[in-house]
Amino acid sequence: MKKRILLVSLGGTITMVKTTSSGLLPKLSADDLLHRSPEIASLADIETWSPAMLPSASLSLAEIINVARGLRDRFAEGYDGAVIVQGTDTLEETAFLLDCLIPETHPVVVTGAMRGSDAPGADGPANIADALRVAADDGSHGRGTLAVFCGEIHAARFVRKIHTVSLSAFQSVGRAAVGAVVEGQVRFHGRTERSPAILSVDLARERPVALFRFAMGEDDRLLRCLPDLGYGSLVIEGAGGGHVSAAMMSAIRELATQMPVVLASRCSSGPVLRNTYTYPGSEVDLLSAGLLHAGELCGLKARLLMALLLMSGCDRGCIEAEFRARAGGAPHD
Template sequence: MRDASILVLATGGTIAGEAGSAVRADYRPGQIDIADFLAAFAQLGVPACLTGRQIANIGSEDISVELWRELHAALHEAMNDPAIDAVIVTHGTDTAEETAFLLDLTLPTEKPVVLVGAMRAADAVGSDGLRNFANAVRVAADPQASGRGVLLVMGDQVLSARDARKARTGGTSAFAGFPRGPVALATPSALDWLQPPHRSGEPARFVFPNSFPYVPVLFAYAAMGAAEVERLRNAGAAGLVLAGFGSGNMPDAVRTALTKAAAAGVPVVRATRVDEGLVDREPQDDASRFVAARALGPAKARILLQLLIASGVTDPADIQAAFDRR
């Protein structure tokens, strides 16, 4: 049986980062070319048929719509290439959950697509990059990885893009899955699936948009007033996501301003700034025309709302149905 043919699309990040010292805390992401990275990986002796392509070599805090578009185009091409069995994307961890979720919503599910990164630079003591990548290769090469949407492999866990989130600023176990937890546990020598595929044979849910509408995230804080809502509306916000208190709560002044925005046709989604938890609908949502983010945090809620607006979906009930589906 032949090894799976895996395309590796590299975008940089800590997995390609170097500090110039094994013990320095600071480092520069995106320093190692994918050809050099794959040459180092080959020394591990992991059976794999890998082809690399450099899309970018940046820290993921600098990800842009243009790079997303280029990455999506390369993935779309790979989906239609019978010589490619799966795709791995190397990516910085800061925005990995957003890129993974965007790709999850705009790609079909026939072939595995796996994002992987690292929390320690390649030349740091205890670097996790090659181990995470070896785990990603094992996942991408497994036929059971298809039909699950885009996956994120970090810290010996396999997370669905719909659930993955960066939960810690440091340490090799920086990612968590909410609300469903990991779909599999992976090591370079073993892979155990914990959940069945949930998207077998699905086409892409959204067309990748020609342009992304302006949808800012509004962070709630104590003694907050309505001025920031008005500022964002005046700046041309096509939709608004609130990172609210608790289960999506906000001061009365902010609620009044957001209700006016929703009445004027600007979709408003209530998410939470809290690390974990569902935001359910509340009695006021019907009158205010608000949408409850459910399990999506503010960053992912923004991505989904952008895709919905770009697709012409602006009715609160239809937007709520899309958030409930996640």
């Protein structure tokens, strides 16, 4: 019997067609995508849902949280899995959010396209077909949210968009992909350990989380404004293993007494260091000031995790525990 899979469309390039001005705009619903590729319908018993039709840079945390709630409701109704299609610009963020928010073992697969629906060699239909195969595969159960792109299967925690236009724009940074779709067959060769889902998210408690990328010559004026602007937390992408200038330390120390501050790296691969350098502005200096260690989470995903934890009403101890559990690369207790 065919698996019952929900195809969810949020917009993005995969739904875009040329307008009279020759620019691309999102126009196609999940139904439209399905009707444009009738052969896809044979892969599962597919039903559709189109809660948004936006370029992915315009998607909000609230919209993805509501999608997660909708998916949980559908799973309770008997759906076997779900495929979410959206724009690639924030695809890694949606995948990570869903991975944090959905406790069920049902497969959730996120995909998109680098070329518009009308473009020669459009990659959307192949990516949707591969994503549906993964969502319908028994081996996908319990793996959390997966991203499927260009025949590769990636864990949500590690997938990143690494190219602006390439059809193979996504990689598991610092890791191998956990699987692939080859000749229409799903093949897994790795597994990423899942953390328990965050279930107590309340949008009424939402507070902005700032993401600050250190750059040579940067000063502390932006940092000192954050409390007055209503920010609830800060993620710093430090240079290298997690470093800033000595001149910024006074402002960072003060902020760490007022809000949770997380130390990530602006590098594309590798964890934040813990005890290699001890100069002012080093990772030792920053962590001793009370900053939380992001492990192998990039700044984007550390920010999303912090936003969810704040919306869950977590205290400092809970936040620290969640980062230890989800960041990867942190030592085991």
